[in-house]
Structure formats: structure tokens, C-alpha cells
Amino acid sequence: NYVRGNGSARVANSLVTITGGEFASDTANKAQYVIGGNKSMAYTGDTAKTLVEKDSGVLVNGNVNIADGAVVGGSMAKAENDGKATATVAGNSGVQVDKGSLTGVVGGGIAETYYGGGGSAVSEVKGTSSVTINGGTIKGIAYGAVAGNAGTSSAAVVGGGMANGEGASASVTSTNVSITGGIIDGKVVAGGLAINGGTTTVEG
Numbered sequence: 001n002y003v004r005g006n007g008s009a010r011v012a013n014s015l016v017t018i019t020g021g022e023f024a025s026d027t028a029n030k031a032q033y034v035i036g037g038n039k040s041m042a043y044t045g046d047t048a049k050t051l052v053e054k055d056s057g058v059l060v061n062g063n064v065n066i067a068d069g070a071v072v073g074g075s076m077a078k079a080e081n082d083g084k085a086t087a088t089v090a091g092n093s094g095v096q097v098d099k100g101s102l103t104g105v106v107g108g109g110i111a112e113t114y115y116g117g118g119g120s121a122v123s124e125v126k127g128t129s130s131v132t133i134n135g136g137t138i139k140g141i142a143y144g145a146v147a148g149n150a151g152t153s154s155a156a157v158v159g160g161g162m163a164n165g166e167g168a169s170a171s172v173t174s175t176n177v178s179i180t181g182g183i184i185d186g187k188v189v190a191g192g193l194a195i196n197g198g199t200t201t202v203e204g
Helices: none
Strands: 002-004 007-011 014-023 039-042 047-052 056-066 076-080 084-089 093-102 110-114 120-133 155-158 162-164 168-179 187-189 193-195 199-202
Touching: 002 007, 002 047, 110 120, 110 168, 120 155, 162 168, 162 199, 193 199
Parallel strands: 002 039, 007 047, 014 056, 039 076, 047 084, 056 093, 076 110, 084 120, 093 120, 110 162, 120 168, 155 187, 162 193, 168 199
Antiparallel strands: 039 047, 039 084, 076 084, 076 120
């Protein structure tokens, strides 16, 4: 589900499977993510909420080139100005990569804020967020919604969540990262990734 503006949505389970294709990079400082769960987008004055009632995840296995953003196991919360976005996975989230070329992997969810204004974006995985890398090539995570908070992280694999911007927070209960093959062109972090004033938490 994708909620834009005021509204809410829920789904029982969510899984994205990618076995081929190319996802081109975006040169406008706006990272394009592959999201295993839902996306909540709150504009000025909006409240957006989404829920995955059980589990979410992404499987990448094939001649795949994801040249921008990251592959995200959980859900995404995104808010501009004073908007309030919440994206929750009630169970577990995860990413498995067997083959392919990716700009980054996040096992949990992502939260991003931009333009200031005191807004909030909260992404939560109530269970375990996991990353399993059996093959492929993983590069640094590309992040950001506008030029002021966009960039490329030195981290390529993040077991927890990612939060970018003031008022952005991403939490998981526990994480699990397993790497049996592939090429990792960047740091591997079992916990979360906080950027530009964001906050990440691993509860367990």
C-alpha cells in the first residue's frame, strides 16, 4: 500500500520478488527505494499511517541492477514540513539477495523528513529485521528526498532501520545479518543507520 496525504492502509503480509530488470538512478537528489512493506507519505498538515499486520520483505535473485536508493525489508515513513507519517510492520522484515547488483540493503524500515517544520516520520518493525546475502554486489546506500538531505552512505548493508532528518526515527526489536557470499562494497552494520539528525533504535 501507498498512502499519500491524509489516510491509512493495512495489509496482512507483503513480499516483493525481483528476478530481473534495471532500476535506473535518479539524478534529482531523490532516492528511489524498493520497499518490502508499505509507504506512508505525509505532506504539510497531513497524517499518514500504514500497517503490515504480519511480515514484509524483499527477495532479489537474478540479473538485476538497482542503481539508486536501497532495497528495504520493512516499510517507509516520509514527511515534509509539519506532516506526520507512521509506517509499522507488526511482525518481522527482511531482505535476501542471492544474485544482482544493488546500491544498498536495509533490513528494517526507513524514515525520512525534509523541509523542516517540526514534522515526524516513524518507521517501526516490532519483530526481527534480517539481511541475508548469499551473492551479488552491494554498494553504499543512496538516500534523501531533496538536495539538502541527499547523499551516499559508506554503509552498504544495514541490519536495522534507517532514519534521515530531524524528527525521523526507525526502530526494530532485534536484528540478524548473515553473509555467505557476494561482494560488499561498503560497511556492514548490524544495527541502524542515522543520518542528518535522525534516530535509530534496536530494542533487543
